[in-house]
Amino acid sequence: MKKYELNMSSGSILKNIALFSVPLVLSSILQLLYNAADIIIVGKFDGDNALAAVGSTSSVIHLLINVFMGYATGSGVVISRYFGGGNAAGTKRAVSTCVSMSAIFGTVLMAVGIIASKSLLKLMACPEDVLGGASLYMRIYFAGMPAFMLYNFGSGILRAVGDTKRPLRYLTVSGIVNVLLNLFFVIKLHMGVAGVAAATVIAQCISACCVIRCLVKTKECYRLDIKNLRLHKHEFAMMTKIGLPAGIQGSLFSFSNVIVQSSINTFGSTVMAGNTAGSNVENFVYAMLSSVSQAALTFTGQNFGAGKFKRIKQGMWTCLAIELFVIFSVSSVVVLGAHQILRIYSDDPAVIDVGARRLSVICFTYFICGFNEVLVAVLRGLGSSVLPMVTSIFGICGLRILFIMTVFRRIGSLESLYFTYPLSWGITAAVHGILIAVLWKSLISHRTL
Numbered sequence: 001m002k003k004y005e006l007n008m009s010s011g012s013i014l015k016n017i018a019l020f021s022v023p024l025v026l027s028s029i030l031q032l033l034y035n036a037a038d039i040i041i042v043g044k045f046d047g048d049n050a051l052a053a054v055g056s057t058s059s060v061i062h063l064l065i066n067v068f069m070g071y072a073t074g075s076g077v078v079i080s081r082y083f084g085g086g087n088a089a090g091t092k093r094a095v096s097t098c099v100s101m102s103a104i105f106g107t108v109l110m111a112v113g114i115i116a117s118k119s120l121l122k123l124m125a126c127p128e129d130v131l132g133g134a135s136l137y138m139r140i141y142f143a144g145m146p147a148f149m150l151y152n153f154g155s156g157i158l159r160a161v162g163d164t165k166r167p168l169r170y171l172t173v174s175g176i177v178n179v180l181l182n183l184f185f186v187i188k189l190h191m192g193v194a195g196v197a198a199a200t201v202i203a204q205c206i207s208a209c210c211v212i213r214c215l216v217k218t219k220e221c222y223r224l225d226i227k228n229l230r231l232h233k234h235e236f237a238m239m240t241k242i243g244l245p246a247g248i249q250g251s252l253f254s255f256s257n258v259i260v261q262s263s264i265n266t267f268g269s270t271v272m273a274g275n276t277a278g279s280n281v282e283n284f285v286y287a288m289l290s291s292v293s294q295a296a297l298t299f300t301g302q303n304f305g306a307g308k309f310k311r312i313k314q315g316m317w318t319c320l321a322i323e324l325f326v327i328f329s330v331s332s333v334v335v336l337g338a339h340q341i342l343r344i345y346s347d348d349p350a351v352i353d354v355g356a357r358r359l360s361v362i363c364f365t366y367f368i369c370g371f372n373e374v375l376v377a378v379l380r381g382l383g384s385s386v387l388p389m390v391t392s393i394f395g396i397c398g399l400r401i402l403f404i405m406t407v408f409r410r411i412g413s414l415e416s417l418y419f420t421y422p423l424s425w426g427i428t429a430a431v432h433g434i435l436i437a438v439l440w441k442s443l444i445s446h447r448t449l
Contacts, residue, residue: 006162008299009084009306013318020295021322023164027155028287030171032280033179038196039280041182043273043345046192051346052272053133053193058279059261060120061138063254064113068105068149070247072156074239075101077301077380079160079222084305088221093232095157095215095222097239100231102153106146113142124262130269137193144201147208154211159298161222170210178203242380245389252393256400256424263404263417271414274354277345278338281355285334285363288326289370292319293377300381313440316378323370331363354414361415365422372429375436387435395428 008016043051075098082090117138118131126134155167178199185195215224264275296319303312334341338356346352376388400420408416 006164007084008162008302008315009308009311013299013311013315017292017295017299017315017318017322020159020162020164020298021291023168024159024291024294025288027164027168027171028291029284030168030175032283032287033175036280037179037182038200039276040345041186042193042196043277045186049129049269049273050133050193051276051351052127052269053130054137054196054276057121057134057138057141058276059254059257060117060124061113061141063120063251063258064142065109065145065148066250066254067244067247068109069152070245070250071101071105071239071243072098072153073246073297073380074241074243074385075153076156076160076297077242077383078235078238079157080298080301080381081305083161083222084302087305090235091221092223092225094235094239095224096229097232097235098153098157099150099212099215099224100229101236101239102149103146103229106149109145109149110142113145114139117142124258125265127265127269127272130272133193137197140194140197140201144204147201147204150208151204151211154208154215157215157222158211159294160301161220162298162302166214167211170207170214173210174203174207177206242383242385245385246380249385249389249392252389252397256397259401259404260417260420263408264414267414270348270350271354273346273348274342274351275358275414276355277342277351278355278358280345281334281338281341282359282362282366285327285330285366286369288330289323289366289373292322292326292370293373295319296374297377297381300378304381304383312378312382316374316436319374319377320371323374324367327367327370328364331366335359335363357414358418361418362421365425368422368425368429372425372432375429375432378436379432379439382439384435384439387439388432391428391431391435395431396424399424399427 006016006020008020038054039051042054075094079091079094079098082088082094118135121131121134121138151170155170158164158167181199181202182196185191185199189195191198212224215222216226265272296316299315299319300312303309303315338359339352342352342355345355379385379388403420403423404417408420
């Protein structure tokens with residue numbers, strides 16, 4: 001094996017998952033530090049309204065990009081299968097298709113985001129005192145969407161062959177640039193939300209350039225030939241089969257979060273700011289479980305390509321055990337130190353209290369979300385992406401919307417609103433567990449899904 005690649009179809013399962021996950025956890029944390037730097041600096045130096053403005057855009061941004069990001073998941077599964085099965089020609093075609101898609105999707109998103117930002121925020125009942133800053137942040141953020149897509153699809157290619165080390169290096173460089181530019185634009189130039197958005201875009205361009213250069217320079221089977229970039233019909237169809245349902249699932253998931261955010265917006269800018277801070281801290285916990293589920297996806301894809309079906313099941317149980325241990329450990333620290341951590345974001349006691357209330361409800365139930373993420377990753381790695389999509393439509397999106405329209409309207413408290421998360425995770429995870437049990441019998445019987 002080459003220096004950066006990781007063959008997950010042989011050797012110790014726990015060691016492979018750890019070698020894959022640890023750099024990815026660090027990468028995810030660095031990526032979150034982009035957002036944290038935005039929120040902390042703008043909250044400290046431009047006020048709570050600016051903090052609310054940046055935070056209120058998160059759910060609508062994810063709503064727009066998640067359909068396309070599903071294709072990054074589909075690309076990773078296809079490439080990991082080709083790579084695990086030793087198909088160099090297929091890997092090369094898949095890489096070309098993956099990068100071509102990222103350029104097209106990035107351009108489309110840039111146009112849609114710049115044009116529709118303000119209208120979407122108004123639909124979410126964004127308060128007038130926050131709307132101007134939030135729409136400005138979104139327009140600038142979406143101007144950098146081509147770079148965002150190129151980096152995420154490109155790093156997905158590297159993850160598919162087991163390389164999580166180089167994306168970590170690139171994010172380290174761009175993360176440092178992002179923080180320094182945040183400080184310069186906000187404190188020195190007094191640019192406020194426009195400054196943090198511009199800093200993020202510049203950092204994304206740097207990370208995109210690094211990952212594309214890596215793919216162009218490598219001599220391995222996943223080398224990118226820019227002169228021959230195109231969409232290959234067969235590979236695009238395979239990526240669509242897995243990626244489109246994954247994208248729809250992610251987008252519908254984000255739609256339910258938009259509904260939740262709209263309900264939070266009705267409490268006013270102070271609650272919005274506190275929720276933003278709490279959610280940002282919570283995302284660091286999510287980074288842990290997301291990294292393990294990414295390992296489960298690549299592990300399943302490579303072993304499926306190599307025909308090692310028993311090993312897939314062993315890998316799934318290993319990932320579930322890791323999720324349980326990591327989430328309880330990290331969540332304990334976050335909940336116990338919530339008030340101290342949240343003071344980094346704001347000095348307002350009311351803002352800190354709201355953030356702590358969110359963390360106390362959600363963090364200790366995050367292991368349910370972790371189980372759900374691993375089970376979905378295994379299903380996608382096995383080639384089944386439609387079933388998780390359908391399950392999520394009803395189990396997450398439908399249930400959350402129904403809960404808000406009934407229970408939340410009757411109770412009206414923030415805690416009741418936050419309870420929609422663990423409830424929807426638990427029901428959906430149970431269904432995904434049943435689906436894997438049924439599909440596994442089909443896999444063993446026919447060696448195909």
